[in-house]
Amino acid sequence: MNTDRFKPLLPLFGVVGLLAIWSFVTWQRWVDPVLLPSPVSTFDALWKGMNGGALGFDFVKTVYRTAASTAIAAVIAIPLGIILGSSEQLYRSLEFVIDFFRSTPASAMFPLFLVLFGVGDETKISVAAFGAILVILFNVAYGVMNARKTRLLAAKVMGASRLRVLFDVMLLESLPQTFVGLRNGVSLALVIIVVAEMFIGSQDGLGHSVFEAQQLFDMPRMYAAIFAAGALGYGLNLFFLVIERQFVHWSGK
Amino acid sequence: MKRPHVTIRGLSKRFDKTVIYDNFDLDLPRGELISVFGPNGCGKSTLINMIAGLIPQDRGQILFDGMRLDEIKFGYVFQNYREALFPWLRAFDNISYPLKLMKVPAKERRGRVEKLVTHLGIKLDLNLYPYQMSGGQQQLVSIMRALIVEPEILFLDEPFSALDYEMTLFMREQLQRIFMETGTTTVLVSHDLEEAVFLADHVLLLSRHPARVADFVPVRAARARTDATLSDPEFVSTKAHCLDIFQREVRRV
Numbered sequence: 396m397n398t399d400r401f402k403p404l405l406p407l408f409g410v411v412g413l414l415a416i417w418s419f420v421t422w423q424r425w426v427d428p429v430l431l432p433s434p435v436s437t438f439d440a441l442w443k444g445m446n447g448g449a450l451g452f453d454f455v456k457t458v459y460r461t462a463a464s465t466a467i468a469a470v471i472a473i474p475l476g477i478i479l480g481s482s483e484q485l486y487r488s489l490e491f492v493i494d495f496f497r498s499t500p501a502s503a504m505f506p507l508f509l510v511l512f513g514v515g516d517e518t519k520i521s522v523a524a525f526g527a528i529l530v531i532l533f534n535v536a537y538g539v540m541n542a543r544k545t546r547l548l549a550a551k552v553m554g555a556s557r558l559r560v561l562f563d564v565m566l567l568e569s570l571p572q573t574f575v576g577l578r579n580g581v582s583l584a585l586v587i588i589v590v591a592e593m594f595i596g597s598q599d600g601l602g603h604s605v606f607e608a609q610q611l612f613d614m615p616r617m618y619a620a621i622f623a624a625g626a627l628g629y630g631l632n633l634f635f636l637v638i639e640r641q642f643v644h645w646s647g648k
Numbered sequence: 649m650k651r652p653h654v655t656i657r658g659l660s661k662r663f664d665k666t667v668i669y670d671n672f673d674l675d676l677p678r679g680e681l682i683s684v685f686g687p688n689g690c691g692k693s694t695l696i697n698m699i700a701g702l703i704p705q706d707r708g709q710i711l712f713d714g715m716r717l718d719e720i721k722f723g724y725v726f727q728n729y730r731e732a733l734f735p736w737l738r739a740f741d742n743i744s745y746p747l748k749l750m751k752v753p754a755k756e757r758r759g760r761v762e763k764l765v766t767h768l769g770i771k772l773d774l775n776l777y778p779y780q781m782s783g784g785q786q787q788l789v790s791i792m793r794a795l796i797v798e799p800e801i802l803f804l805d806e807p808f809s810a811l812d813y814e815m816t817l818f819m820r821e822q823l824q825r826i827f828m829e830t831g832t833t834t835v836l837v838s839h840d841l842e843e844a845v846f847l848a849d850h851v852l853l854l855s856r857h858p859a860r861v862a863d864f865v866p867v868r869a870a871r872a873r874t875d876a877t878l879s880d881p882e883f884v885s886t887k888a889h890c891l892d893i894f895q896r897e898v899r900r901v
Binding site: 543544564 | 700701702724726728731732733734735736745746749750777779793
């Protein structure tokens with residue numbers, strides 16, 4: 396039998412399987428329908444919510460906050476990472492500080508940022524940016540530091556100045572690792588934004604939507620908001636993967 | 649012997665406590681292909697890396713027709729073509745990169761690459777990225793990148809040792825043709841005695857470290873050398889002589 400033909404369809408098996416089990420469980424009423432609504436009512440709520448409902452508005456809000464915090468993080472972290480990475484001594488002297496704050500849960504910073512920025516969007520975006528900055532910075536710096544020595548030497552032997560080596564070689568060498576940082580950074584930013592939307596006096600956003608639906612015991616809407624958040628996380632990751640394939644065509648080759 | 653191109657006087661180099669070169673003198677003739685051969689770890693690559701300025705010498709002087717390295721144009725070909733080429737540039741842009749460093753205008757760069765390609769009679773699709781090429785093709789691109797500046801001297805550090813045997817044979821022929829076309833003084837480090845003798849006008853045999861010139865053997869076989877050369881009695885005896893000296897050096901404690 397030719398199994399290769401089915402290969403592109405393989406990822407669908409998991410999805411279909413999950414839906415089948417879910418349908419079966421709700422149909423058999425093994426779980427209280429208040430806790431686990433059927434797939435049909437969940438996707439109905441998702442469709443209605445995203446099509447002109449409140450969920451669509453919340454989705455856009457969360458996209459905006461996540462995108463803003465990732466963009467701010469990238470603008471700050473990429474140049475800084477390149478500078479730190481191009482001098483191993485400089486990086487080593489700051490490594491502990493970076494690792495320490497990278498390991499600190501960004502959610503622990505909420506109270507501090509609340510004092511600094513109040514309860515508006517600035518707090519959510521800046522905490523998420525803070526978390527993402529350290530992840531991106533760390534990856535960019537390592538990407539630059541791990542630039543292939545032979546390639547740097549090749550550029551040097553051809554007469555490239557330090558600045559040329561930095562821009563023509565190190566920067567491009569670090570791109571694959573930079574994208575790893577961006578993908579991790581955007582995932583972390585989304586986590587922080589959703590948590591912030593739940594608890595930090597928020598009026599909108601997916602986190603708020605999940606939390607509100609749970610408070611109102613509107614389970615289909617709550618599951619719909621969770622799926623919307625999942626789709627957003629997956630989509631953001633995919634977005635960076637597609638860009639990476641376009642711009643870093645040599646990655647892994 | 650022809651007028652020396654490279655003069656090395658009082659060259660000294662140590663790695664930690666190991667003395668690789670101690671007051672080493674050598675003259676390399678102009679317009680010849682010189683193979684460097686010797687026991688493992690004797691400092692073959694160290695020698696050409698010091699001549700090409702990739703690593704600093706502790707003491708001593710290396711002059712090219714009385715000039716310093718920074719006053720001449722030279723080319724260097726690394727063993728690891730995969731790490732020496734720039735994967736983000738097409739073959740054409742890899743080859744013309746040294747010209748870009750020299751601020752040669754784009755139009756002239758194109759002309760010079762085309763001239764080199766025709767001159768060498770190499771059939772390659774220069775629009776490909778390195779990772780789309782075979783190992784031999786990538787190394788040819790590396791060699792062309794070294795030749796594009798019309799160097800006075802060309803260094804090759806075990807350029808074919810990462811290639812399979814079939815490709816190695818093909819590349820030997822290519823290198824011989826390139827040398828016959830350009831007449832550039834060429835220093836080739838090789839770990840394959842047959843290759844070293846086959847390509848060389850002189851084989852530089854080094855002793856164990858601290859390295860001395862064990863012998864500087866002329867190879868008189870006429871170019872272009874072919875497979876038939878390999879069984880030519882004079883070639884065979886030259887090779888045997890080199891092997892003798894090599895064995896003597898290996899056994900010396």
